[in-house]
Amino acid sequence: MKQTFYSNGKLLITGEYVVLDGAIALALPTKFGQNLVIENGSKQQIVWKSYDADGSVWFDDILLFSEIIAKTSFENNTVKTTLIEILHHAYLLNSNFITTSEGYIISTELTFPKFWGLGTSSTLINNIAQWLTIDAFQLLKNSFGGSGYDIACAQNDSAILYQLVNEKPIVRPIPFDPKFKDQIYFVYLNKKQSSKTAITNYYKKQGNTSKIIPVINEITNAVITNILSTEFVQNLEKHELEMSHILEMQTVKELLFPDFDGVVKSLGAWGGDFVMVVSKENPYTYFDKKGYEIVLPYSKIIL
Known part of the structure; x- marks a missing residue:
């Protein structure tokens, strides 16, 4: 069975950096984002391929279930190491995707050039959280870190005010349509x-x-x-x-x-x-x- 998930990219308009300490930030989701496509696989492994907006492949590798469980790191492959860390923490939040599966064929597809920095990591984390029905904010906190405003943008189709209150995300969608x-x-x-x-x-x-x-x-x-x-x-x-x-x-x-x-x-x-x-x-x-x-x-x- 094929499953597809999508998340919006982000731009932080106000509150950069200080949003980490509880400031109210204005953030805007973008028309660009990332797809995650999941298909059944085999051999207790994930065959993973990531596509840039122009269709070129920027990451192509095999992730063993055992590597995800053990959170194996690879000195010569920081992308693979980061991906395994995210999936390891996803496993800790919901182990079923490993324990009840034979394997997966997974692809990611950006709709913006990877180098633009509109949220390659945040859109991936939110997509994985959608797939596994886990809390994307918790997955971000456990794996990649950050304030979480980018996760909020991934999940909303309008401007948002974002604030951390007692380390918990408060998200308020707002109308924002400047006449100019x-x-x-x-x-x-x-x-x-x-x-x-x-x-x-x-x-x-x-x-x-x-x-x-x-x-x-x-x-x-x-x-x-x-x-x-x-x-x-x-x-x-x-x-x-x-x-x-x-x-x-x-x-x-x-x-x-x-x-x-x-x-x-x-x-x-x-x-x-x-x-x-x-x-x-x-x-x-x-x-x-x-x-x-x-x-x-x-x-x-x-x-």
Whole structure:
């Protein structure tokens, strides 16, 4: 029997990093995501193949049930090691998929280029959780780590406010449809950022975040309630400055685009993946001249 599961990708608009400490974050699911296709197999193993958006295979290997149970690691294959770790923790939450099966043939299919960083891992974890009817947030926490906002995006088809309260995820779907969305673009910085590394660096640098969390919460609430582009822009700029102080990093606009006539806001892990741009004019020519060819309008990427 063939089973197919799908999860949405994600973009974190406000609350990056501090969402880990309880700040309210605004996140948007994307029109891009990942499929997981499950078929019966044999030999107490999983024949696994992962496809990128262009149809190319980026991972192709065999995972033995015994390796999943033992959480075997492979020094020369970090992808396989990570995948086995996720499946091992899935096994601890629901062992039936190993104990009652002869094997599987599994494929994953991204609908966005893998290097974009829209949630290759989170969409996989949520798909596995759907397949095995286990808690995706718990599976993420046990295996990969992170705040879980990306899991919430994987499960929702509208904008969400996301917050950790006593380490438990609170997800609130909200309407978010800016009248000026034709002035909002998303630009890929030609560099995929590791979420794990970014989180580690954040915890090394962070001081007392208790004072900044109410400020970020206020900005997030202002972003979702202000319908005027001028106020929206001002709040984004304020958010960038606050996070710049916490992270002890230049804003992406200061670093890369100081002459840009508009707003540039980092999303998620600073230094890579996408940034959000608000511009009265189509900014494609500006970014293309600087070597950033992937410029997506709001309507092309946000669900």
